Amino acid sequence: xxxxxxxxxxxxxxxxxxxxxxTGEILTEKAGHLNLGIPGIMCMGGAGGCLVLNTIGKSGLxxxxxxxxxxxxxxxxxxxxxxxxSFLTITLRANxxxxxxxxxxxxxxxxxxxxxxxxPVVYLVSTRDYYHWPFAAEKxxxxxxxxxxxxxxxxxxxxxxxxxxxxxxxQLRAVGENxxxxxxxxxxxxxxxxxxxxIGSGIAGLGGFYYIIDYMCSQEAYLSxxxxxxxxxxxxxxxxxxxxxxxxxxxxxxxxxxxxxxxTNISWIKVTMATTPLLKMLPYVVTIIxxxxxxxxxxxxxxxxxxxxxxxxxxxR
Amino acid sequence: MEKQLALQMRGITKRFGSVLANDHVxxxxxxxxxxxxxxxxxxxxxxxxxxxxxxYFPDEGQILIDGKEVVxxxxxxxxxxxxxxxxxxxxxxxxxxxxENVVLGTESGEKYSLKAVNAQVAQIAExxxxxxxPTKKIYDMxxxxxxxxxxxxxxxxxxxxxxxxxxxxxLTPQEITxxxxxxxxxxxxxxxxxxxxHKLNEVMEVSDRVAILRRGQHVATxxxxxxxxxxxxxxxxxxxxxxxxxxxxxxxxxxxxxVEGLNLYNTExxxxxxxxxxxxxxxxxxxxxxIAGSGQRELLESISGLQPVESGKITFYNPKKDRPVSFFHxxxxxxxxxxxxxxxxxxxLNDVTFHGMxxxxxxxxxxxxxxxxxxxxxxxLRDKDPLEIRQLGVHLSxxxxxxxxxxxxxxxxxxxxxxxxxxxxxxxxxxxxxxPRAQAEEIIRDLEVAxxxxxxxxxxxxxxxxxKVLVGxxxxxxxxVLMAAYPVRGLDINSSYTIYNLxxxxxxxxxxxxxxxxxxDVLLELCDRIMVMNGGxxxxxxxxxxxxxxxxxxxxxxxxxxxxxxx
Numbered sequence: 045x046x047x048x049x050x051x052x053x054x055x056x057x058x059x060x061x062x063x064x065x066x067t068g069e070i071l072t073e074k075a076g077h078l079n080l081g082i083p084g085i086m087c088m089g090g091a092g093g094c095l096v097l098n099t100i101g102k103s104g105l106x107x108x109x110x111x112x113x114x115x116x117x118x119x120x121x122x123x124x125x126x127x128x129x130s131f132l133t134i135t136l137r138a139n140x141x142x143x144x145x146x147x148x149x150x151x152x153x154x155x156x157x158x159x160x161x162x163x164p165v166v167y168l169v170s171t172r173d174y175y176h177w178p179f180a181a182e183k184x185x186x187x188x189x190x191x192x193x194x195x196x197x198x199x200x201x202x203x204x205x206x207x208x209x210x211x212x213x214x215q216l217r218a219v220g221e222n223x224x225x226x227x228x229x230x231x232x233x234x235x236x237x238x239x240x241x242x243i244g245s246g247i248a249g250l251g252g253f254y255y256i257i258d259y260m261c262s263q264e265a266y267l268s269x270x271x272x273x274x275x276x277x278x279x280x281x282x283x284x285x286x287x288x289x290x291x292x293x294x295x296x297x298x299x300x301x302x303x304x305x306x307x308t309n310i311s312w313i314k315v316t317m318a319t320t321p322l323l324k325m326l327p328y329v330v331t332i333i334x335x336x337x338x339x340x341x342x343x344x345x346x347x348x349x350x351x352x353x354x355x356x357x358x359x360x361r
Numbered sequence: 362m363e364k365q366l367a368l369q370m371r372g373i374t375k376r377f378g379s380v381l382a383n384d385h386v387x388x389x390x391x392x393x394x395x396x397x398x399x400x401x402x403x404x405x406x407x408x409x410x411x412x413x414x415x416x417y418f419p420d421e422g423q424i425l426i427d428g429k430e431v432v433x434x435x436x437x438x439x440x441x442x443x444x445x446x447x448x449x450x451x452x453x454x455x456x457x458x459x460x461e462n463v464v465l466g467t468e469s470g471e472k473y474s475l476k477a478v479n480a481q482v483a484q485i486a487e488x489x490x491x492x493x494x495p496t497k498k499i500y501d502m503x504x505x506x507x508x509x510x511x512x513x514x515x516x517x518x519x520x521x522x523x524x525x526x527x528x529x530x531x532l533t534p535q536e537i538t539x540x541x542x543x544x545x546x547x548x549x550x551x552x553x554x555x556x557x558x559h560k561l562n563e564v565m566e567v568s569d570r571v572a573i574l575r576r577g578q579h580v581a582t583x584x585x586x587x588x589x590x591x592x593x594x595x596x597x598x599x600x601x602x603x604x605x606x607x608x609x610x611x612x613x614x615x616x617x618x619x620v621e622g623l624n625l626y627n628t629e630x631x632x633x634x635x636x637x638x639x640x641x642x643x644x645x646x647x648x649x650x651x652i653a654g655s656g657q658r659e660l661l662e663s664i665s666g667l668q669p670v671e672s673g674k675i676t677f678y679n680p681k682k683d684r685p686v687s688f689f690h691x692x693x694x695x696x697x698x699x700x701x702x703x704x705x706x707x708x709x710l711n712d713v714t715f716h717g718m719x720x721x722x723x724x725x726x727x728x729x730x731x732x733x734x735x736x737x738x739x740x741x742l743r744d745k746d747p748l749e750i751r752q753l754g755v756h757l758s759x760x761x762x763x764x765x766x767x768x769x770x771x772x773x774x775x776x777x778x779x780x781x782x783x784x785x786x787x788x789x790x791x792x793x794x795x796x797p798r799a800q801a802e803e804i805i806r807d808l809e810v811a812x813x814x815x816x817x818x819x820x821x822x823x824x825x826x827x828x829k830v831l832v833g834x835x836x837x838x839x840x841x842v843l844m845a846a847y848p849v850r851g852l853d854i855n856s857s858y859t860i861y862n863l864x865x866x867x868x869x870x871x872x873x874x875x876x877x878x879x880x881x882d883v884l885l886e887l888c889d890r891i892m893v894m895n896g897g898x899x900x901x902x903x904x905x906x907x908x909x910x911x912x913x914x915x916x917x918x919x920x921x922x923x924x925x926x927x928x
Contacts (some may be wrong), residue, residue: 046580068832071591075596146843176547211464211468211471211472212472214464214465214473215459215465215466217452217454217456217457218465218466221454221455221456221457222452222453222455224452224455225454225465226454226465227436228436228448228452229436229452229465229466229467230435230436230437230440230466231465231466231516289531344455344500345456346496350455350456
């Protein structure tokens with residue numbers, strides 16, 4: 045295959061992880077909740093999906109069902125984590141930052157315990173082709189994009205459409221901007237916050253699952269999901285809280301990540317062992333630059349939701 | 362035409378903990394009328410209306426709409442019964458357009474289309490004579506436009522009963538007139554309008570009937586045409602009070618604070634103060650009028666050293682301690698010459714001239730120390746922070762708009778708040794708590810602050826009492842210049858008049874008082890001169906004894922309209 049095409053597809057495929065994470069975080073933030081638990085939730089999603097695959101991987105179910113149940117497992121675990129976060133921050137009005145960070149620690153730890161106990165032969169090797177099932181030309185064509193990649197694009201576009209083109213989206217944005225106003229016009233603030241946070245968590249969880257099962261398809265993949273979670277949160281700012289923009293942002297991030305490996309393959313560039321880690325640093329440097337640039341921008345529309353991070357109390361005397 | 366009952370309240374009672382906010386209130390509202398609900402702050406008028414609007418739920422009593430009993434548990438229920446409330450603090454999403462705010466929370470079966478909503482909003486605006494662009498974002502809007510959005514919002518939901526909570530508090534006289542026109546048009550359309558207010562002149566102007574509440578109880582409902590302001594006040598306060606502010610003629614006004622060509626840019630780089638020049642005299646109250654956000658706050662903050670200014674001069678004439686005149690370095694001729702300039706006064710602070718006195722008599726006076734030398738110290742206050750200003754010995758007091766944010770620390774008690782002014786006193790890092798405590802007790806006694814004790818956190822006091830503590834502290838500092846921004850905002854009539862009297866007493870003792878206010882009637886009654894600010898510029902300084910409300914209103918808005926024409 046053409047080396048450039050391979051590079052691009054690799055970047056796109058890698059970026060899909062971020063699309064899930066960022067879209068999930070955007071939905072949560074649009075409801076006014078800064079969910080720093082996203083890395084943990086992504087790990088939990090991955091663990092949940094793998095756990096399900098580990099039990100049904102060799103059961104001989106139809107591929108479609110295995111794919112579906114795997115996604116469902118990821119969703120259930122992630123939504124459950126989101127539910128913990130929602131209960132603490134929405135109902136009990138706990139500090140969102142502390143809750144989020146705790147959830148990340150919890151999620152990362154628990155997912156490591158779960159996945160390390162699973163049998164990679166069952167959950168990875170026997171199922172990996174199914175995730176490429178509608179598009180795979182041959183059994184080992186792992187470079188090609190899988191079901192979950194296309195799902196990521198659909199989810200991002202659909203989220204944007206809902207947020208900016210529908211009544212539900214208008215009301216959700218109102219909740220994140222000014223919950224008191226939303227409450228006064230009869231919007232159920234708590235319900236919107238719960239739904240947005242849980243659905244957002246579910247989407248983010250798919251990111252972790254996708255990364256382990258589809259993109260990396262390796263036994264150690266689950267160890268690096270957390271770092272990607274943090275980058276997803278940074279990407280939210282890059283995307284200016286618009287889910288469809290995460291597609292562009294994710295591709296850029298994906299390209300930067302793949303670049304490290306790609307440059308070493310180009311014959312006329314000599315890369316020594318010592319410079320490889322420097323290349324791997326690239327995406328993080330760009331993240332910092334992007335954060336600086338996007339923080340300077342002044343336009344009101346590009347600011348975070350006004351009540352982000354604040355708990356909502358209905359005014360009482 | 363026979364009047365039709367729209368809304369009835371029967372025996373509505375609401376308690377907040379041990380506080381009885383509404384005590385068996387009965388109220389009737391008819392179709393096609395404007396009912397004013399009048400009462401002091403904290404008398405429960407907003408609470409009562411919040412129960413109709415679904416924010417609170419009554420503990421006892423019934424609400425009947427068109428003769429049928431209804432239960433209103435949430436704002437949504439209120440909309441179903443065609444009740445809409447326009448809150449004092451606008452409930453709008455800044456980032457949305459007018460139309461998006463209007464459509465927010467509605468659930469019709471139709472497909473969601475902003476275009477259709479824009480058209481509908483424009484249609485409603487036209488019907489009642491509003492001026493509004495449905496696609497304008499809220500953060501670009503003036504206060505009056507935001508209010509328009511709020512009104513259209515409830516009309517869009519098909520409200521027949523509109524409740525307006527203090528709608529005129531933030532508007533200019535011209536905008537108020539326009540609002541009242543709209544309200545009358547809605548009345549003709551058969552809508553019932555309830556307007557909450559404590560401004561008597563507006564009640565007389567716009568309402569058909571007035572319901573008076575006092576301490577949570579319904580006192581009476583009277584027809585506006587059969588009552589007058591004195592009667593209403595008596596019912597509202599429960600006793601006769603005089604509504605006149607005692608304004609004395611300024612005694613011997615001397616320039617105390619001179620501001621020249623002041624320019625200020627805020628952190629966003631906006632030119633908020635443009636070439637401001639004025640003089641504040643000692644023994645005089647200088648009022649500052651203007652629409653909220655015209656630069657009043659920035660002006661006071663830059664004078665008190667909280668904001669570094671771009672250019673201009675802030676000069677303070679510090680009256681030094683009067684000193685006995687001596688002949689040190691001065692011949693009798695020079696003393697006579699200085700006396701001609703009015704540099705001396707006697708112990709009763711009367712001006713002294715040595716005209717027609719023999720040199721011997723003059724020498725005797727001076728040697729006895731009967732003649733005091735008057736000398737102002739000229740100080741530059743620009744580019745100095747509040748602490749430096751204080752160290753210069755300049756007694757500059759500032760009562761900020763944001764009482765519990767900038768003025769006092771809500772979680773600290775009154776004594777501790779007193780100490781914010783003199784925490785530097787005391788020896789070797791230890792605080793002296795005795796004096797502030799005595800001061801706190803004095804303020805509680807003199808200003809009749811209703812508090813359980815000096816150790817009560819300030820945040821637990823009511824708005825009026827918080828303000829009394831703040832103003833009391835600033836006055837206890839024996840200021841030479843006292844600046845007060847909206848000191849009576851949110852205070853009831855009694856507390857307001859206490860504050861006015863305090864300011865007047867300061868003025869009489871020779872302090873230069875700068876009063877930023879929003880109620881033009883009060884400004885005209887209280888101040889000696891009124892400076893009008895508009896868009897960061899001074900558009901006029903006039904004598905409060907001769908100026909009219911319309912003149913000031915015009916100066917407050919003049920350039921804005923010109924800008925609109927330009928655009």
